[in-house]
Amino acid sequence: MSLPPGFLDELRSRLSLAQVVGRKVTWDARRSIPGKGDMWAPCPFHQEKTASFHVDDRKGFYYCFGCHAKGDAIRFVQETENLGFMEAIELLAGEAGLPMPERDPRAQETTDRRSRLIEVTEEAVRFFRLQLKTSAAGAARAYLSGTRGLSPEAIERWQLGFAPADWHGLWQHLTAKGIAPDLILAAGLARPSDKGREPYDIFRNRIMFPIRDARGRAIGFGGRAMDPADRAKYMNSPETEIFDKGNNLFNLGPAREATGRKGTPLVVAEGYMDAIALVEAGFGGAVANLGTAITPAQLQLLWRTHPEPVIALDGDEAGRRAAMRVIDTALPLVQAGQSLRFCLLPGGLDPDELIRSRGPDAMQTALDTAVSMIALLWERETEGKVLDSPERRAAFDKELRAVIRGIADPGIRAHYADEIGRLRAGLFGAAGGDRGDRPFRPWDAKGKGKGRGRDWGSKRSDRSAVPTAGTRASLLASSDDGAATVLREAVILVTLTQIPALLEEFGHALEEMSFVGAGHAALASALLRCDADATAERIESQIRDSLGPEVLERLLKGRHVSLAPSVRHPGDVDLARMCLTEEIAKLAAESGTRREIEEAVAGFAETPEEWIDHRLSLSARAREQVSRNHDGDRADFDIAENGARIDRDERSDLDALLSLIGLGTPKKT
Known part of the structure; x- marks a missing residue:
């Protein structure tokens, strides 16, 4: 079959090589720079431990400095899937939503x-x-x-x-x-x-x-x-x-080249003259949509160019409405490291008018103060609303859940739920009455212990209020707010500080953790920036310089931390590896349990008790596997009506949650 050259160019422009390759490799977080499309990983074509396989996502090519394999997305699929040239093209075209050209002898004529x-x-x-x-x-x-x-x-x-x-x-x-x-x-x-x-x-x-x-x-x-x-x-x-105006952008080619330079933002304007004015004023990464609202295809073009484009719109009401339309289009498509920011210009001016009247510095200031999608979304959802009754607040919550449900990526959905929960708590706290302290996690958001043990809807604001009988024995009523989780995090961080050689092996797990302990996230970020080849003394010095001398000292004060085998024997790499693996697995199991409980409670009103018991029993198995100690001890379990085994701690947590939200407690045997 003869393929038109334009078809292959279109196919390559719609594909992200990093996404295609990412299905087969694990990226090196320390060497990769996703914002620049500069990605590194161990080579999938030969056995190696170091990351010598390089992907340039913007140019669409890969190269291995070890075995010298090279090519584009088509070649990569051919090699890794053992496919022919046309088979690889058909596979990628299907993923890109690009119809294959008809098998017509006149294809060359069309080209x-x-x-x-x-x-x-x-x-x-x-x-x-x-x-x-x-x-x-x-x-x-x-x-x-x-x-x-x-x-x-x-x-x-x-x-x-x-x-x-x-x-x-x-x-x-x-x-x-x-x-x-x-x-x-x-x-x-x-x-x-x-x-x-x-x-x-x-x-x-x-x-x-x-x-x-x-x-x-x-x-x-x-x-x-x-x-x-x-x-x-x-x-x-x-x-x-x-x-096709929905699949193109004005000045896209030059903007791609400009944003390849460090610090150059990708700015999306509404008109040709706005884009021209921006480029002439020194903002080389400026593009414009072509007279229509931004389409999903245009968003993908933007994200292929830059991970976080800035949408520059007039600051008047029409500009705000346009921003909201972009948000509604983008929310189902956002992914980790792939979002938008919004620059609503002052005085109702467009970029061209702002630059001509106030100069490039005013435009730079506006870009520097661009707001996130969720900030603008929250403003839209709360604007003009009076939330002075439980019914109105319930309707408000329903609208928020509908918005979050439209986010396809579960990780992004979880973080949006967390942030909206925080904003909601601040809004209701300021308004009085319902403080909104209950975590806003209706589906799969990962729990971080926010708001546990509080009486949602009551007028109590003191965290030290006496727990009820149903919650006294539960972690939900614990004054230390997840002390076990905090201690596990501390063991992991101190172990990696003392044995930096394991940073490369456990770096990805560290990146994906949602930290609860105060200062733990900052310490993890500092560790990820360190060189795995550095000595423990050097890393400790860097941490003290960037975060202060008290950070590590505070971690080591915990008795559980100081007695951890990996901390007591800092030179034993194998022991440290075993300790890290165990602690990370326990954190993951506990996080999954909390998530199952919250999801079960969220759907309790219309969900059979047997199904809730089944959900919790599945999570209990995971906890059982990681909770065994060297003496063979296990967690205690209850037997539900349907025969499912449920961790008693989980049952206690569930009982407390149901009691707190007024749904009652499921009958137990």
């Missing part, structure tokens, strides 16, 4: 036609640029240089042009060049006349902005009307075989 359409569009670019220099374009030149402040060099750099008011100027120019009429029509440059006359130009009396694909090829135009009475101030080329 040639696309190339000819691009050539026709390039000829139109040259025509419009020449027209901008004529006397008929005097008002257009004055607008660009006077109103918009563009220099002659900038106008040339952006290849701006002018479409004369003549109805047939471009048509006659192109046909005189010998270009076939059907190609002019197919390129979206003219329309057939319904009066039996020759086709007429689509763009007339407009400043012309060439639109190019990521490879720099002219595929369409945007036109700005010079007549205030024109029904459309801005107009794009119609959809054609080479132009």
